[in-house]
Amino acid sequence: MGKTFQKPEALSDQPTHYCPGCTHGVAHRLVAEVIDELGIRGRTVGIAPVGCAVLAYNYFTFDFQEAAHGRAPAMATGIKRSRPDLVVFTYQGDGDLASIGMGEIVHAANRGEKFTTVFINNAVYGMTGGQMAPTTLPDQRTTTSPFGRNVDEVGMPIRVSELLASLQTPAYISRQTVILPKYIVKAKKAIKKAFTYQLENRCYGFVELVSTCPTNWGLTPVDAVKWAQEHMLPYYPLGDLKSPE
Amino acid sequence: MSKVLMKGNEAIGEAAIRAGALNYFAYPITPQSEVAEYLSRRMPEVGGHFLQGESEVAVSYMIFGAAGCGERVFTTSSSPGISLMSEGISYIIGAECPAVFVNIMRGGPGLGGILPSQADYLQATRGVGHGDCRLLVLAPASVQEAVEMVMTAFPLAEKYRNPVMVLGDGLIGQMMEPVEFPDNLKSAPSNKDDWATNGMDTRGRKTRNLVKSLFLDPVELNEHNLKIKRKYEQMEREEVRFEGYNQDGAYRALIVSFGTMSRVCRTAIDIMKADGLEVAMIRPQTLFPYPLQAVRDAAWKKGCQAVFSIEMNMGQMVEDVRLAVQGRCPVHWYGKCGGEVPTPEEVVETVRAVVQ
Missing domain, CATH: 3.40.50.920 (Rossmann fold)
Structure with missing residues (x-):
């Protein structure tokens, strides 16, 4: 009898360091499945961010580089420009990408770099212990906004997908989520589409994944999903924002 | 080959091409912007890659990315720009990748001025970035020597898997002098398959490579630093000129x-x-x-x-x-x-x- 279900070849056997209920594991698996299905493991280079996913390379089985905080898109640019035959993706959180790395992501997208970004948006800094991110929702409490995000002082959360979609350069920009099984198939489709556009040398691909961070939200994994549904999804609506077609 | 009269900055760009460095990322800054202008025309002619980055910070990571793939890559900048690249330089040293940085120095501190200086001596010789960093620093005194040092810099960077800096003052960049280019550099980095993320399949590698500078285990990080230190000690024995x-x-x-x-x-x-x-x-x-x-x-x-x-x-x-x-x-x-x-x-x- 043949196997009906197995771990993707692109995923390693190592147990992850992620917290219970964290959605990084699902996101990693989707990326690995897409890489397997496209048969590109042997020519893919991933770029790890600084944040919870800094050790992402431990969970994948292909070449990886580790960037400084926010600089993954610049590294990806250097790789892809010097080796256009490689498949390159950045895997970045919202502190990394939307705060310190805002310059790099905007310019990489605007140049139409032929790589792919998987953007994990959980509205908080994870690894450093739950500080406010540019994506933290209004009134959301974090360790550096103990009274809730005061939008009069620090502005409204940034919708990165919308911001990137406003650029005139053709790109594939999509916001999906991995908080519940019903969304996961769509999320995988978007990731696959983004990689496919890269393989066709067509355009930059950006897939935002609305995610949970039960530990830093101070919620159980189940309550975190509920909170994301009630608060994240209305502010960060799902769907394709831009397509090169 | 006969001598040609060339501006230092242009000669530096040409020297890199003749050293087989076909990847150049840069951000304009006086007094060395002519390198980028020259290479924006020249790189396409030789099948190389030129890109003007959005900042020196980004450029230093474009360098890191390409260097991590084992590609010959370099940038040129001037003092304030090098300060911005210092973050990337530290990461490149930590991840043990070869790359060449040319600093055509101007006066500081801050914006300082745009005229020649040698005011980045301590910055360059003390490694530029945070952590236990050192760069091999070459200091040309003529356009001819700048050419020779740029061409030497790439094999040296590869020998040590560490960035090399060519530290010239604004006069070296701006001055025109007769130059004779040495023969094109033929040697390619030899052992990059052992460490570079150059594609497992395309290189017929069985195991994947990681380019990283994070070592959370204190014993491992200390050992990593000792390994890097031994490279500096080897430079002290073998590269003094x-x-x-x-x-x-x-x-x-x-x-x-x-x-x-x-x-x-x-x-x-x-x-x-x-x-x-x-x-x-x-x-x-x-x-x-x-x-x-x-x-x-x-x-x-x-x-x-x-x-x-x-x-x-x-x-x-x-x-x-x-x-x-x-x-x-x-x-x-x-x-x-x-x-x-x-x-x-x-x-x-x-x-x-x-x-x-």
């Missing part, structure tokens, strides 16, 4: 000077010689590793009464000269850092004030 001038006979004073400043000092030494005062010079060609022994031997030579560190800054290399001399004879400094280059007469006056 310097040139002596008027050093063979007896002399009463020693000048230590590098880059453009050393050419002025040469003239000053000739003037003093004609006047009956013998003065020798050591011109460091590598600033890290520093020719400590050569400076020490020259300073300790019988009859040498004083040592002068002459620099286009407020006294930076003088610290290394003092380390070399170890208090055996007085060490003096003279220099300027506003864009003016000290004249031979000023150098003569400085020496004459101490050594009659």
Whole structure:
């Protein structure tokens, strides 16, 4: 009898360091499945961010580089420009990408770099212990906004997908989520589409994944999903924002 | 090949191409923007890759990305730009990737000015970035030497898997001089399959490679730093370069000077010689590793009464000269850092004030 279900070849056997209920594991698996299905493991280079996913390379089985905080898109640019035959993706959180790395992501997208970004948006800094991110929702409490995000002082959360979609350069920009099984198939489709556009040398691909961070939200994994549904999804609506077609 | 008359910045760009460095990422900054202008035309002709980055910070990571793939890659910038690249330089050192950074120095601090200086001596020789960093630093004194050093820099970076900096002052970049290009560099990095993320399939590798600078285990990080330290020690044994001038006979004073400043000092030494005062010079060609022994031997030579560190800054290399001399004879400094280059007469006056 043949196997009906197995771990993707692109995923390693190592147990992850992620917290219970964290959605990084699902996101990693989707990326690995897409890489397997496209048969590109042997020519893919991933770029790890600084944040919870800094050790992402431990969970994948292909070449990886580790960037400084926010600089993954610049590294990806250097790789892809010097080796256009490689498949390159950045895997970045919202502190990394939307705060310190805002310059790099905007310019990489605007140049139409032929790589792919998987953007994990959980509205908080994870690894450093739950500080406010540019994506933290209004009134959301974090360790550096103990009274809730005061939008009069620090502005409204940034919708990165919308911001990137406003650029005139053709790109594939999509916001999906991995908080519940019903969304996961769509999320995988978007990731696959983004990689496919890269393989066709067509355009930059950006897939935002609305995610949970039960530990830093101070919620159980189940309550975190509920909170994301009630608060994240209305502010960060799902769907394709831009397509090169 | 015959000589051609070329501006330093353009010659630097051409030298890199002839060294097989077909990846160049840069951000414009005076006084070296001509390198980017030259290579934006030239790279497409040779099938290379040119990209103007959005900032020096981003550029340093474009360098990192390509270097991590084992590709020959370089950038050029000037002082404030190098400060911005210092983050990336530290990461590249930590991840042990070869790359070449050219700094055509201008005056500082801050925006400073756009005229030549040597004010980044300490920044360059102390590794530029955070952590236990060192760069191999080459200091050209002519356009010809800039070409040769750029071409040497790539194999050196690959030998040590560590960035190399070519540290020239604004005059080296802006001046036109006759240049003869050496033969194209043929050697390719030999062992990159052991570490570079150059594609498992395309290189027929069975295991994947990681390019990273994070070592959370304190024992592992210490070992990593010891390994890097051993590379610096090897550089100190194998890469020290310097040139002596008027050093063979007896002399009463020693000048230590590098880059453009050393050419002025040469003239000053000739003037003093004609006047009956013998003065020798050591011109460091590598600033890290520093020719400590050569400076020490020259300073300790019988009859040498004083040592002068002459620099286009407020006294930076003088610290290394003092380390070399170890208090055996007085060490003096003279220099300027506003864009003016000290004249031979000023150098003569400085020496004459101490050594009659």
